[in-house]
Amino acid sequence: MATVLVTGGAGYVGSHACKALAKAGHVPVTYDNLCRGHRELVKWGPLEIGDISDRARLDAVLAAHKPEAVMHFASLIEVNESVANPDLYERNIVGGTQCLLEAMAVARVKIIVVSSSCAVYGTPLKVPITEDESWKPINPYGVSKMKMERLLQAAEKDHGLAWVALRYFNAAGADADGESGEWHTPESHLIPRVLDVAMGRAKAITINGTDYPTPDGTCVRDYIHVADLADAHLRAWRYAADNGGGMAFNLGTSTGSSVREVIDVVRATTKRDIAVDIGPRREGDTPALVADSSRARKVLGWQPQRSDLATEIADAWAWHQHLYG
Numbered sequence: 001m002a003t004v005l006v007t008g009g010a011g012y013v014g015s016h017a018c019k020a021l022a023k024a025g026h027v028p029v030t031y032d033n034l035c036r037g038h039r040e041l042v043k044w045g046p047l048e049i050g051d052i053s054d055r056a057r058l059d060a061v062l063a064a065h066k067p068e069a070v071m072h073f074a075s076l077i078e079v080n081e082s083v084a085n086p087d088l089y090e091r092n093i094v095g096g097t098q099c100l101l102e103a104m105a106v107a108r109v110k111i112i113v114v115s116s117s118c119a120v121y122g123t124p125l126k127v128p129i130t131e132d133e134s135w136k137p138i139n140p141y142g143v144s145k146m147k148m149e150r151l152l153q154a155a156e157k158d159h160g161l162a163w164v165a166l167r168y169f170n171a172a173g174a175d176a177d178g179e180s181g182e183w184h185t186p187e188s189h190l191i192p193r194v195l196d197v198a199m200g201r202a203k204a205i206t207i208n209g210t211d212y213p214t215p216d217g218t219c220v221r222d223y224i225h226v227a228d229l230a231d232a233h234l235r236a237w238r239y240a241a242d243n244g245g246g247m248a249f250n251l252g253t254s255t256g257s258s259v260r261e262v263i264d265v266v267r268a269t270t271k272r273d274i275a276v277d278i279g280p281r282r283e284g285d286t287p288a289l290v291a292d293s294s295r296a297r298k299v300l301g302w303q304p305q306r307s308d309l310a311t312e313i314a315d316a317w318a319w320h321q322h323l324y325g
Ligand SMILES: NC(=O)c1ccc[n+]([C@@H]2O[C@H](COP(=O)([O-])OP(=O)(O)OC[C@H]3O[C@@H](n4cnc5c(N)ncnc54)[C@H](O)[C@@H]3O)[C@@H](O)[C@H]2O)c1
Pocket: 007, 008, 009, 010, 011, 012, 013, 014, 031, 032, 033, 034, 035, 036, 037, 038, 050, 051, 052, 053, 072, 073, 074, 075, 076, 077, 092, 096, 115, 116, 117, 118, 167, 168, 169, 170, 171, 172, 183, 184
């Protein structure tokens, strides 16, 4: 049984990781400033309120809990917000991670697993995307995640940090027992926005662009179940502890789903009408982002269990009704 500091543990993916850690017999200590997270999602261990840029607070929490490792989810996550306010994202993701790594070095915490993103790749040359794809982020959010990964490489050299960067594609679904799920305000992710239409919380879903070079003309994304992401974090922690050094893994299903496919599965699952508006392409949208996750499958032994679209949407629908019903 070990203690793990979970930054951003009051958020969507972090809360699922806390549940997985607790289920495996560990103590997840959530460290979150609650700027976007929810106290109600911290159910599997203590909550320490604090900002990752607050060095004194981090020092105190690390000294009090003496974690064996850190799982670092804390981050702002809105691409549009990052375009409007790049400095905010630089401070939050790059400055915040730097502060966290310095505090860890002083406290002699040697292992970190971080949430990175497929946003580091920008518009890839090849799909499915492997970890060897070059970094060409096309928005400040992706640039900040790229810089965050560089900080890990530097800390490995400077302090012998063992790190894993998990580059998720699109997180989806909710806890199968209904104990946590996606809860963002405002919500920019497709599945909960379509579920908003099913619930009558929104009139219609707008499809931005129907003329992409994809099978049905709408953008294709790779939806990975949040419980499968949580499982990957536990495996990544073990990997880092056993091997040291640093490694990045793509986490996705290797199959893409189009916007129209998502809407169709929501219709079938909820048995509700989903009104659709057609809008223009959004600037910066890439036609298809699909992961090649064979490295995670081979090296971590990771095997997604709930990452088919029907299961993801059924789990998300149950959570959405619980939250807003
Ligand atoms: N959701 C996705 O589809 C997705 C895809 C790729 C990568 N990611 C990454 O996964 C991580 C988790 O995403 P999520 O969807 O759970 O987001 P979320 O907004 O639900 O959770 C993020 C949490 O971080 C906290 N936080 C933000 N800034 C902080 C700070 N300075 N100090 C302390 N706490 C802070 C927020 O309060 C929130 O609880 C993020 O790093 C995100 O970039 C998410």
